[in-house]
Amino acid sequence: MDQEIVDIQDLDGVGPVTAGKLREAGFDSIVAVAVAPIRELVDKAGLEASAANKIVKAARRQITTDFITAKQLYDRRQNLRRLTLGSINLNKLLGGGIETQAITEFVGEWGSGKSQLCMQLSVTAQLPNKDGGLEGKVLFIDTEGTFSAERVYQIAQASQLQGEKILEGIFCSRVYNSDHQVLTVDHAFKLCQEENIRLLIIDSVLSHFRSEYIGRETLAERQQKLNSHLHKLTRLAQALNLAVVVTNQVQANPQAFFGDPTRPAGGNILAHASTHRIMLKKASGGLRCARVIDSPYLPESEAFFQITEKGIEDATPKSRRED
Numbered sequence: 001m002d003q004e005i006v007d008i009q010d011l012d013g014v015g016p017v018t019a020g021k022l023r024e025a026g027f028d029s030i031v032a033v034a035v036a037p038i039r040e041l042v043d044k045a046g047l048e049a050s051a052a053n054k055i056v057k058a059a060r061r062q063i064t065t066d067f068i069t070a071k072q073l074y075d076r077r078q079n080l081r082r083l084t085l086g087s088i089n090l091n092k093l094l095g096g097g098i099e100t101q102a103i104t105e106f107v108g109e110w111g112s113g114k115s116q117l118c119m120q121l122s123v124t125a126q127l128p129n130k131d132g133g134l135e136g137k138v139l140f141i142d143t144e145g146t147f148s149a150e151r152v153y154q155i156a157q158a159s160q161l162q163g164e165k166i167l168e169g170i171f172c173s174r175v176y177n178s179d180h181q182v183l184t185v186d187h188a189f190k191l192c193q194e195e196n197i198r199l200l201i202i203d204s205v206l207s208h209f210r211s212e213y214i215g216r217e218t219l220a221e222r223q224q225k226l227n228s229h230l231h232k233l234t235r236l237a238q239a240l241n242l243a244v245v246v247t248n249q250v251q252a253n254p255q256a257f258f259g260d261p262t263r264p265a266g267g268n269i270l271a272h273a274s275t276h277r278i279m280l281k282k283a284s285g286g287l288r289c290a291r292v293i294d295s296p297y298l299p300e301s302e303a304f305f306q307i308t309e310k311g312i313e314d315a316t317p318k319s320r321r322e323d
């Protein structure tokens with residue numbers, strides 16, 4: 001049997017120079033190399049295509065064979081975990097909670113509660129499995145500067161958790177442009193493995209892409225870059241059994257004369273990458289309504305919640321109360 005290889009430098013075809021290039025480009029573990037498209041090793045690490053091909057194959061031999069049986073697929077699904085949102089209504093809406101091995105996207109207008117939900121999840125992810133947590137740490141990629149440690153502390157304390165300990169379990173990265181965001185995710189493989197990160201959040205995933213790529217002529221480039229970014233997120237979620245949560249704003253849709261005039265930003269690319277899409281809306285009485293708008297198996301139902309000083313809590317709209 002082959003000896004187990006743990007460092008990329010021990011892979012066939014990787015010397016110190018190549019290892020340096022790979023690490024610098026974020027391909028710093030066997031898994032990260034194994035799941036990378038060869039084109040990315042060429043573009044980002046500056047390798048020759050033939051060398052990249054050989055290295056990826058060597059890494060894949062370490063991880064798994066190219067074919068897996070349906071039984072293995074089934075077993076992988078058995079490892080799937082669900083993360084509680086801290087609200088029975090929302091958990092039910094999502095079939096028991098937020099799934100690992102998938103991307104869950106929360107879409108909504110300003111103030112609809114997307115960032116609050118992300119901060120709440122940064123707390124619940126650290127809970128033990130028996131309490132609906134993932135028993136792991138969190139990587140919070142903040143593109144808008146709205147992450148608040150004080151708020152996370154408040155939510156943790158309200159659940160009788162140690163606020164400081166919870167804050168220590170959250171790695172925050174404030175990213176300032178789309179390249180920075182892409183690079184941060186490229187480098188996340190190693191951190192996620194070393195630190196037992198079980199939840200990766202991007203709040204919000206498109207804001208930099210939207211502000212930097214303006215006008216039709218830039219659309220193709222934007223979508224290409226976004227596509228590769230989202231694929232990377234999917235690979236992270238699946239290879240490391242993490243939950244990935246992204247938020248997204250709605251954009252005006254002038255073509256919608258009837259019904260809802262807003263739709264999620266990002267077009268088809270984001271729609272295809274996200275496994276589950278949940279629309280958040282402000283409802284009367286200060287409540288929030290969450291609705292499944294796209295999912296392979298969740299029914300299109302809705303749930304109500306409210307944002308309080310404790311975080312996310314269940315709510316029932318007045319019109320549906322018994323009294």
Ligand SMILES: Nc1ncnc2c1ncn2[C@@H]1O[C@H](COP(=O)(O)OP(=O)(O)OP(=O)(O)O)[C@@H](O)[C@H]1O
Nearest residue numbers: 108109110111112113114115116117249307308309
């Ligand atoms: N400590 C708190 N107690 C009660 N409600 C709060 C508290 N902090 C925030 N909120 C509520 O959360 C709302 C903000 O929600 P949030 O920031 O999650 O919106 P968002 O969907 O991320 O919006 P944006 O698109 O602007 O980022 C506030 O309007 C307020 O109603």
Ligand SMILES: [Mg+2]
Nearest residue numbers: 114115116146
């Ligand atoms: Mg926000």
